[in-house]
Amino acid sequence: MRAETDVLVIGSGAAGMYAAIEAASEGASVLLAERSLIGRGGATVMAQMTVAVALGTETPDHWSHHYRDTLAAGRGLCNEPLAQLLCEDGPECIRAMDDWGVGWARKDGHIAQAMAPGHDRPRCVYVDFLNTGPAVSKTLRTVLNKNAGIRKAGDLCIVELLLTDGEVTGAVALHLGSGAPVILSAKSTVLATGGLTRLYRRNSASANMGGDGYALALRAGASLVDMEFVQFFPIGHLAPRLIGMDPIMWDPFRYKLGGRLLNNRMEEFTQHYGVAEDGKYVITRDVGSYAILKEVEAGRGSPHGGAYLSFQHCSATALREAFGPVIDRLAANGIDLTKMPIEVAPIAHYHMGGIAADPQMRTDLPGLFAAGEAVGGANGANRLSGNAITEALVFGRRAGHSAAHHAKRTHAMPDRADNGQAALGLTVASSSSDINTAEMVQTLQATMQDRVGALRSQVGLVHALDTIARLTSELGDAPPGDGKRFDMRRIDWFDLRNMLLVARAVTEAALARTETRGAHQREDFPQPSPDWALNQILRLQDGRIVMSAAAPQASVAVAS
Amino acid sequence: MTEHATLKVWRGLDVNAGRWEIYEVPFEPGQSVLDGLRWIRIHRDPSLAIRFSCINANACKECMIELDGKTVYACTARLQSGEMTLAPLSNKKLLRDLVTEIAPPAERFVRS
Numbered sequence: 001m002r003a004e005t006d007v008l009v010i011g012s013g014a015a016g017m018y019a020a021i022e023a024a025s026e027g028a029s030v031l032l033a034e035r036s037l038i039g040r041g042g043a044t045v046m047a048q049m050t051v052a053v054a055l056g057t058e059t060p061d062h063w064s065h066h067y068r069d070t071l072a073a074g075r076g077l078c079n080e081p082l083a084q085l086l087c088e089d090g091p092e093c094i095r096a097m098d099d100w101g102v103g104w105a106r107k108d109g110h111i112a113q114a115m116a117p118g119h120d121r122p123r124c125v126y127v128d129f130l131n132t133g134p135a136v137s138k139t140l141r142t143v144l145n146k147n148a149g150i151r152k153a154g155d156l157c158i159v160e161l162l163l164t165d166g167e168v169t170g171a172v173a174l175h176l177g178s179g180a181p182v183i184l185s186a187k188s189t190v191l192a193t194g195g196l197t198r199l200y201r202r203n204s205a206s207a208n209m210g211g212d213g214y215a216l217a218l219r220a221g222a223s224l225v226d227m228e229f230v231q232f233f234p235i236g237h238l239a240p241r242l243i244g245m246d247p248i249m250w251d252p253f254r255y256k257l258g259g260r261l262l263n264n265r266m267e268e269f270t271q272h273y274g275v276a277e278d279g280k281y282v283i284t285r286d287v288g289s290y291a292i293l294k295e296v297e298a299g300r301g302s303p304h305g306g307a308y309l310s311f312q313h314c315s316a317t318a319l320r321e322a323f324g325p326v327i328d329r330l331a332a333n334g335i336d337l338t339k340m341p342i343e344v345a346p347i348a349h350y351h352m353g354g355i356a357a358d359p360q361m362r363t364d365l366p367g368l369f370a371a372g373e374a375v376g377g378a379n380g381a382n383r384l385s386g387n388a389i390t391e392a393l394v395f396g397r398r399a400g401h402s403a404a405h406h407a408k409r410t411h412a413m414p415d416r417a418d419n420g421q422a423a424l425g426l427t428v429a430s431s432s433s434d435i436n437t438a439e440m441v442q443t444l445q446a447t448m449q450d451r452v453g454a455l456r457s458q459v460g461l462v463h464a465l466d467t468i469a470r471l472t473s474e475l476g477d478a479p480p481g482d483g484k485r486f487d488m489r490r491i492d493w494f495d496l497r498n499m500l501l502v503a504r505a506v507t508e509a510a511l512a513r514t515e516t517r518g519a520h521q522r523e524d525f526p527q528p529s530p531d532w533a534l535n536q537i538l539r540l541q542d543g544r545i546v547m548s549a550a551a552p553q554a555s556v557a558v559a560s
Numbered sequence: 561m562t563e564h565a566t567l568k569v570w571r572g573l574d575v576n577a578g579r580w581e582i583y584e585v586p587f588e589p590g591q592s593v594l595d596g597l598r599w600i601r602i603h604r605d606p607s608l609a610i611r612f613s614c615i616n617a618n619a620c621k622e623c624m625i626e627l628d629g630k631t632v633y634a635c636t637a638r639l640q641s642g643e644m645t646l647a648p649l650s651n652k653k654l655l656r657d658l659v660t661e662i663a664p665p666a667e668r669f670v671r672s
Contacts, residue, residue, distance in 0.1 A: 001670070038667045040620040041613040134619060145666070153669035175669055177655060182669065206613035206620060241590030244636040246617035333590070438598075438606035484573060486609045486656040488601070 001175065001182045005031035005151070006407035007400070008170055008186035010158050010213065013042025014389060015372025015396035016192030017140035018093075022400030023190075024149040028407050031184060032144070033156040033173065035208045039141040042194045043205045043350075043373065044392060047133030049252035050116050050124035052386025053090040058113035058122040063087040065120060070387060073118045073284065074352075074380020075518040076533045077226065080555035081359045082378035085398065086391050093393035094125060102139040103127050114255050116385040118284050124386040129324045130252055136389060156182065157494055158212065159427055161189060161220040161368065162417035168220060168367035172423035176491060179484045181427035183420070187410040188403035191217060191355060191363075192371040192396060196230070199503050200348035201442075201449040204236055204248040210495050211502035213374040217355045218501060218540040222363045225376040225535050227502075228509035228520045229352035231383050232454040234288030235261070236347025239304040242333045247347055249326075250309055251385075254281035256322040261292075262308040262341065263300040269307075279313070286382045286518050289346040289454040296345075306345025311337040346454045350388055352379045352519065353509070356537065361399035367406065371399035377535065380552070381518025429478040437480070437492030440471055444496070444503060452507050457523045461511040468507065472500045501540075508545050509536050562586050565639045567596055569608065570647040575654045581605075587639040592616070593646070594623055594634035597658070609657035610634070624649055625658050634658075 006028035009020045017039060020032040035041055054061040067087040071078050098104055098111070104125045105112045113122040127135040144150055155176040162170045162185070170186040193213030197203035214224055235254070237247040253259060258279045263269045268277065273291035275283045283291070292307045302308050311319065316338050320327055327337075335342060354376030361369045372392040379387060417423075447467045451460035475497065481490035513536065515529035516522050534549040565585045572578030583604055585596040597610050613620035616635055623634040626647040634646075652660035661668070 003669075033669075034667075036611075036613045036620070037622060037663050040622060045619045046614055046617055152667045154663045154667050156669055177661065177668065178670060207615055208613055241588060243590070243592045243616060243638065244618040244633075246614070246619065436602075436606050438601040439603075442602050481607070484656070486611075486659045487607075488609050489606050492606065 001180055002185065003031055003182070004185045005029050006186065007031070007188045007190065007403045008033060008184050009190045009192055010171065011042060011192035011194060011374070012038045013044035013192065013194055013372060014136050014140060014392035015374070015399070016190070017144055018393050018396030019190045019192055019371050019400035019403065020150050021140065021143050021147060022397045023404040024147050026401060026404035028149070028404035030150045031186070032150055032152045033158065033184065034152070034154045035157055037154045038144070038152050039137040041206055041208050043209060044389065045133045045137045046205055046246050046248070047136065047389055048130045048246060048248055049126040049132050049255060050114060050386040051094065051126065051132060051389040052116065052119065052123050052384060053094045053125060053390055054087060054123060055091050055094060055111060055113060055125065057110040061121060061123060063090065066090070066123060069119050070379065070384050073382050073384040075382055075528070077380035077517070077535060077552050079377030079553045081553055082357070082375065084555050085359045086378050086387060086394050089394040089397070090390045093390070093397060097136065097139060097393065100139050100143055102135050116255060117282050118384045119386070124255070126252070129326050130249060132389070157491060158216060159494060160419065160423035161216050162423065163220055163419050164417045166366065168365050169417055172420065172427060174427050174494060177485055179487055181424050183424070187407035188367055188369060190369045190371055190399045190403050191374050192399070193374050195351035195373040196502050196506070197348040197351070199445065199448045199499055199506070200453065201445040202236060202345070203348040204233055204246060205349070210499040212495070212498040213370070214354060214505065215498035215501045217363065217368070217370070218505065218538070220365060220368065221539070222365045222368060223356040224354060224505060224538040225356045226353035226509070227505045227538055228513050228536065229381050229518060230348055230506065231285055231350040231352060231519045232289040232346040233349035234283070234285055234292055234346050235309055235344035236349070238302070238306040238343040238345040240334065240342070242335065244329060248349065250342070250344055253311065253323070257311055257314050257318065260310045260313070262310055263295045264302055265300060266308070269295050269300070284382065285385070286521070290521055292346060293455050302343040304343050304345070306343045308341035309344045310341035312339070312341065314338065350383055352376065352381065352383055359398070360402045361395055362402060367410070369399045369403045371395045377553070381520060426478070428483065430483055431476055431478040431480050433476055433480045435474060435480060437489045437496060440474065440496055441492060441499070443467070444471055444499060448503055452503070452510055455521050455523055456510055458511065461507055464507045465504070465511070468500055468503050471496070475500065505538055505545055509538060509547065512536060512547055562588060563641045565596060565641060566643040567600070568643055568645045569658065571608070571657050573656050585639065591639050592635050593627060593632070593637040593639055593644070596639050597634060609655070609659045611659045622662070624662065626650060
């Protein structure tokens with residue numbers, strides 16, 4: 001099967017959907033390809049609450065204040081032009097979403113803005129109750145559906161980007177619904193594939209966030225930046241078992257109600273790690289994750305290996321007012337917050353690193369653009385709360401615009417890509433291997449969690465590289481299975497091929513960075529080093545990951 | 561306090577030529593049917609086809625199946641001791657095992 005389009009957008013979270021809408025509004029034909037179902041599979045739909053933006057509806061604000069907070073959270077590594085774009089264009093995109101009916105929560109007739117850690121003032125908009133992600137997804141999907149110029153296609157697993165004389169000219173995909181290969185010819189291609197949280201055992205995103213965009217970009221010859229910076233969200237739900245809720249849900253609870261983080265002596269402990277909370281929610285994600293893991297290491301963890309989070313100081317009325325029906329969902333899980341603390345622990349949440357792109361969202365390959373979490377650098381070594389959805393919308397819009405303009409300047413569609421036969425060959429290849437691919441995914445996730453997680457050391461990282469190499473060799477050169485529709489081992493094989501390459505990139509970058517900064521915490525190098533105020537750039541050469549370091553991009557001019 | 565569920569799972573590519581397979585699945589009280597299906601893939605048979613994205617949040621709405629004849633989300637239905645019968649949605653086109661074609665027609669690559 002094949003299809004032709006001006007702009008191919010890969011991934012249908014907020015970044016991909018906004019890119020598709022923007023490219024279509026510029027007159028380009030668009031094919032929006034999604035691994036799962038349109039608007040359902042990425043990280044956007046999982047977002048619980050906050051979206052940071054300098055609207056100034058709650059208190060006066062200006063994008064430059066948001067920008068200053070973003071740079072401070074990024075610990076000196078932000079790509080400043082990208083961070084500036086995020087903060088400066090944020091208000092316009094948030095208002096566009098409001099016009100499209102997303103339903104940002106209102107207070108006294110204005111859009112409500114909540115205070116979140118790392119921000120100097122209330123800046124985060126949201127949709128009640130814990131409905132930000134679903135509302136953003138649904139709104140963009142509705143806009144998509146009104147646009148005849150956008151063709152939508154779910155169940156497409158992208159196998160390889162197509163290259164013609166060094167230019168990206170589309171992709172080869174596996175159509176999961178039939179098992180057949182598909183050639184997608186495109187003048188411009190946008191990678192909006194999100195992050196890599198699936199590499200970790202405990203994660204807060206969907207099962208298809210295995211870093212495939214990073215792997216596709218690397219294999220095509222594009223550069224990645226700062227792959228060592230995986231954000232761990234400190235208070236992911238740990239126990240008791242809670243179903244039908246995202247593990248990230250305690251974040252909004254803390255925004256609205258404060259809450260107390262306690263060790264197994266029922267004592268607050270974050271003050272010993274430099275941040276006294278006093279019942280408020282002020283600890284940033286990197287410090288919070290570190291503090292909890294260190295308490296556990298010292299034998300002061302909760303029974304399941306985390307910390308307690310208590311809202312026992314809140315009345316039933318206050319809880320009900322803040323979270324309405326969510327309180328009933330907790331009750332169905334046997335949780336009464338007025339009577340018991342719950343257990344929380346760090347959980348892989350977001351990737352600061354990613355595909356190197358300029359503020360036009362151009363990668364270093366002609367014809368290839370990136371958007372959203374797939375882009376590296378805007379958030380430096382640690383992302384500020386609330387910047388992810390803003391980034392998805394802003395970068396998505398910009399990528400769609402750039403991709404449409406690139407497509408207009410490109411006249412001919414090549415009928416033969418240089419790597420087309422090899423990529424197609426892989427989609428129809430078959431090995432008789434009896435590997436247990438699901439178990440391999442689990443092994444990789446355990447290794448990444450335990451050795452390349454929130455606390456790292458040389459010994460652990462080297463061990464992880466050994467495991468990754470062993471799994472890569474076990475995977476072999478051709479996928480197993482019968483090649484018919486929804487062949488799970490075959491799908492796992494293509495996922496693992498990407499996941500193992502990306503895991504290697506993260507681990508090698510983490511091993512090279514001999515310091516502690518933001519989300520990258522080295523127990524054997526516990527201090528930040530001024531010599532490491534650098535981004536690490538990664539490329540793939542002859543199957544090896546080659547790294548170099550460069551000073552972060554500085555902004556040209558900044559208002560204050 | 562590990563308990564065991566007996567999951568009777570429909571397998572096959574053709575709605576008229578399927579088979580039932582039985583799996584004993586250990587679980588802690590509170591775990592979901594999706595937890596059980598993921599356990600089967602890792603420990604018994606990685607070829608078992610299931611569809612899900614968000615794992616636990618009930619946000620993606622992809623994991624719909626029939627449990628003892630009733631449509632449920634596998635991520636919010638809880639495992640129970642004893643036999644539980646899991647089948648693909650009977651009102652949707654079968655793809656494989658527990659996976660059916662649930663995308664709206666306008667969101668499919670092949671509009672069948």
